[in-house]
Amino acid sequence: MNLADRLHTVAGRLGGRAVLTLDEAELTYGVLDELSARLAGLLRCRGIVAGDRVAIMLPNVPEFGVVYYGVLRIGAVVVPLDPLLKRREIAAYLGDCGARLLIAWHAFAETAEAGSAGTKADCFFVVPEEFRRLLRGVPAEHDIAVMDADDTAVIHYTSGTTGRPKGVELTHANLAGNAATVAHMHALGVDDVVLGALPLYHTFGQTCSLNATVHAGARLTLLRRFEPGRALEVIRRDGVTVFQGVPTMYIALLDHPGASDMSMLRVCTSGGAALPLDVLRAYESRFGCQIIEGYGLSETSPVAATNRGGHGRRPGSIGWPIRGVEMKVVDEEGREAPHGEIGEIVIRGPNVMKGYWNNPAATAEAIRDGWFHTGDLGRVDEDGFFFLVDRRRDVIIRGGYTVYPREVEEVLYEHPAVRQAAVLGVPHPELGEEIEAVVAVREPVSGEELRDFARERVAAYKYPRHISFVDELPVSHTGKILKRALTASRVSYIESNRLTN
Incomplete structure (x- = not known):
């Protein structure tokens, strides 16, 4: 199993169809597959091998997909970093995971170099046209590394209340399974266009936008930065059918004077934070598109629960667990709480992380008796709908x-x-x-x-x-x-x- 296998498989069937677009820039499935193979060849030339950590600090650009799948292709581990990080943050993450290489967008070169100084990571900068020319001169690595389902594919960094960065290890099986589930739940197909407004370095955008789109053979049209007027323009210009966002995006659209009927959107999903009920109702009333709320964490790849359409939806709730995943609410002693009572949400299933990178104590604290303890407080009603109440931690x-x-x-x-x-x-x-x-x-x-x-x-x-x-x-x-x-x-x-x- 390798997460990059899905791209290669879909490229063999839909090679000429667009997969990643940003305004006039376009990558087809065939080109993305080929360029990722050449990126894998470049990594080989630089001595990167399976298991090595490669950090990537790229905005929402088509090159993100090239680098992401290229790193996975040789069995190396992707460590996505927020391009807005400062020197001290970059240094902490690179040092913790022992990254061999940092691949960064050219606009962040100065900060990336400063952050990598004193770590084991070399720097490589992506300048769009130069990047393409460079890859054309590199032999493609057409073989895709054969990985075990439990091999680490991505390390997402999150900090705990101790302040020490924690690297969430997500496996090829975690991510491939979660992407397939998202694609299935939203019936994504080759005619769908997904708005890529979520940051791709984050697990929400990575799984639900990038990997689910590729799994389904759909198209992801990117926004470098969410701005409501620009988002509306892209939605209409590119015929977007699926909008994945966080509550602030929906609020911004409601406040934008140019917003009008958006019933062309087949699916709208919201995550990252609780969506105010008033916002949900106003959005659906004004734009004619239903919003499906879900719930998850980096540690759950990320999707753990979601509402469904029709009778499978309860506004204000986070829905029910996705296929193959169990969730329950427990009290302080770990006993399942009765319906309606507030307790901690715990999760078990194929989406739960492998553990925290090089942090067995934190892993043992988070995963007990096979259940991941989220630290989030919630309740469940008689119909099985879960409601997020608060966060136990101060996040x-x-x-x-x-x-x-x-x-x-x-x-x-x-x-x-x-x-x-x-x-x-x-x-x-x-x-x-x-x-x-x-x-x-x-x-x-x-x-x-x-x-x-x-x-x-x-x-x-x-x-x-x-x-x-x-x-x-x-x-x-x-x-x-x-x-x-x-x-x-x-x-x-x-x-x-x-x-x-």
Whole structure:
């Protein structure tokens, strides 16, 4: 088994049909298969072998597919990185996985080089026209490495409450099975055009957009960056039939003056965060297209549950488990909770990760007795529909992007004026949550200075937009900052230096 096998198989049947497009740029199945084989040949020439980790830091461009399937083709492991990462973040991920090579988009060359300095990874930069010319001169690696189903295909990085990056190991079987299930559930076929607005470096976009599209022989039309007016233009121009998005995208479309009837969309799916019911109803009423909500995590490849059409849908819920997957809600003792009672959602099935890269302790904590413990709180009704209630951890979901407070707090603590820091998610009408830092300082400092300090050190969606100053943060007897107490009584704190931009 190799995830790249599916591309090769479909290319043999639909070689002349487009698979990846970005405005005027187009790759057919045949060309994508050939270029990925040449990329595999290039990797061989650079000494990359099966099992080596190759990091890729590319935006939503057709070259992403070339590199992704080329790395998989020789049995190497893809480590997708957000192109917006800063030097320190890149260095942490490359160092943790021991990547041999970082393949980055040319526009991010300076940051990529700085981040890879001091690691084992060489850098290779993708410049579109030069990339094609280079690959034309490389012998193609037509053989596809034979992999075991349990061999690691991709490592997706996510951070825990400890702040240490955790690499989610997803196998060829995890990803191939999840992509096939998504394609089947949404009846994707050769005549479908999927809007590629989700970032391909993220597991949602990678499985549900890229791999599911290839599995079905459909076409993925890419957006480098979601902007509602541009998305509407591409939907109409390219005859998009399937729109996969996060709640902020649907909210942005509702607010856009040029939005009108979009009943040409056959399927709309939403994930990444809970979709407000009012948004769902307004969207469906205005545009005539039903939104199907689902649920998953990087650790579940990612799809674990989803609503279905017709009677298989309950607005406000995350639906029921997908084919072959079991889910239940358990109490603190691990016993299954009665219908309607809130507990932790746990998952078992072929979509659950192999484990966390080089982190057996975290793996053992997350997967117990065969069940993956999500840390998410939910409930299930009498009809088997699951509802996501809250997150046990303090993770912030900002516009569909996951932000880990500890990571941002560590950056704030680097500033000499900061004595205590707590990063929280605060409600936001469009993004779902916005990021706020509550700090106690040892010397005068402006909110603008702290915000700029953080912005220079983390990706653009991570830095705190709001900064509040307090005399002391509430702490436990052991010195741990009590975020729950802080959140509950936040209005009593001094917020005279609050930032809103």
